[in-house]
Amino acid sequence: MGTLVNMAAFVAVVEQGSFSQAGRELRQSTAVISARVAKLETEIGVRLLYRTTRQVVPTEEALIYFERCKNILRDVENAEASLTPPDRNPRGSITISAPVSFGRRCLAPLISRFCESHPDLQFRLQLTDRLVDLVKDKVDIAIRMADLDDSTMKARRLAHDHRVMCATPEYLARAGTPEVPADLLKHECLLLRFPGSTQFQWQIIEGGRLVTVPVKGNLDTDNGDVLTDWVLEGRGLAVKSVWEIIDDLNAGRLVRVMLDYPPNSHPIWAVFPGGPYPPPRLRLWIDHLVGAFQSWDPHHPERFG
Known part of the structure; x- marks a missing residue:
């Protein structure tokens, strides 16, 4: 299990481009992230990162290892998701992208209330009216007000945008x-x-x-x-x-x-990457989101959930 935790730290450093940013992403100190990567390098006997005062540069071996680590971590998460009882309290973070007005007026209050009963979840709400790439931008769920044409994504209908x-x-x-x-x-x-x-x-x-x-x-x-x-x-x-x-x-x-x-006018969708076993935290939040919007009235947009 320790190796998996060290792998997660290494992947975060490569994705974020720095130890400090990886620490913020994983909610750990920079020193802890640095120690985990150093331990991983010792375990596998290969240098993964060149460290300077200004940047972190992956070695050639690290770029190959990075892709393998991401696949391993994803497989582990999917395996755990397939076995997690529905009544277990999930942990972890959920990154949501939503249009600015909709996110501020409708989603933010809903998230705030949801966190009261699920304190082990962390939400990162990104508000933008641009269309984000869920994979590239590392977004778990995006709110879309449009007709969908990306068959690689899964979607749940929330409401209708009149x-x-x-x-x-x-x-x-x-x-x-x-x-x-x-x-x-x-x-x-x-x-x-x-x-x-x-x-x-x-x-x-x-x-x-x-x-x-x-x-x-x-x-x-x-x-x-x-x-x-x-x-x-x-x-x-x-x-x-x-x-x-x-x-x-x-x-x-x-x-x-x-x-x-x-x-x-278009439906309002919750869109998320496809896969056989969404993490329990995503399943829990998406189900709650769909259920909450059943009582949503565009004439009273704050009164629901």
Whole structure:
């Protein structure tokens, strides 16, 4: 068992690029991580890392050994997961990636309440509106609001993300209210856009069909909260999830438009890497997440779980 613990320390150092960062990842001191790697080198009789004051560089042998160690540790974790009783209290960390607004408003409170009854679990909540690579970014679970096309991942459906097109009454009084898709080209459309996007376009439902409509605007961002700020400032039209702006809709600060041509909406998914035996901590959290969202109401997004 000691060798496995030392392997885990070695893998963390290579992945993180430093002893101190590996220590933070494993919640151990730098000295402990360094001692574990040194002991592993002694056990196998091979130098694995070149250490300087500024960096840690794997040896040629270490790069081969690193991949083998990762496979061994993954096999051990899967083997333990297949035997773990469902009522046992899992330990370890769970890294979750979620869109900024959704993570802050919906997931963070749910995680906080869950930790009260599971103190041996550690959560790392990463908030970004970008699409993350679960394997590359070492993410256990990602929340996606989209149609899924990656068959290598597993997914559990949480809820439906109902979206609307909206603007402030002041903007509509100044620029007019769009009634048909062609009218959108006459308006400032506020856009959620990421590097690599080559077109400005929205997808709407027209006569039961999904239609892509070109739009234009002077403002685009990769952050959903910024987009909300802009639409509330009267800068133009935006497509937003109901749960994000329900208070503004109820208060009259925002108005729904194009009701006969609603924006395309998507399910909300919990996505995680495929495999026969997810670790017990992930099974426990995912099951809780799915169960909690059964009572989720986008008109009252904080009141659930």
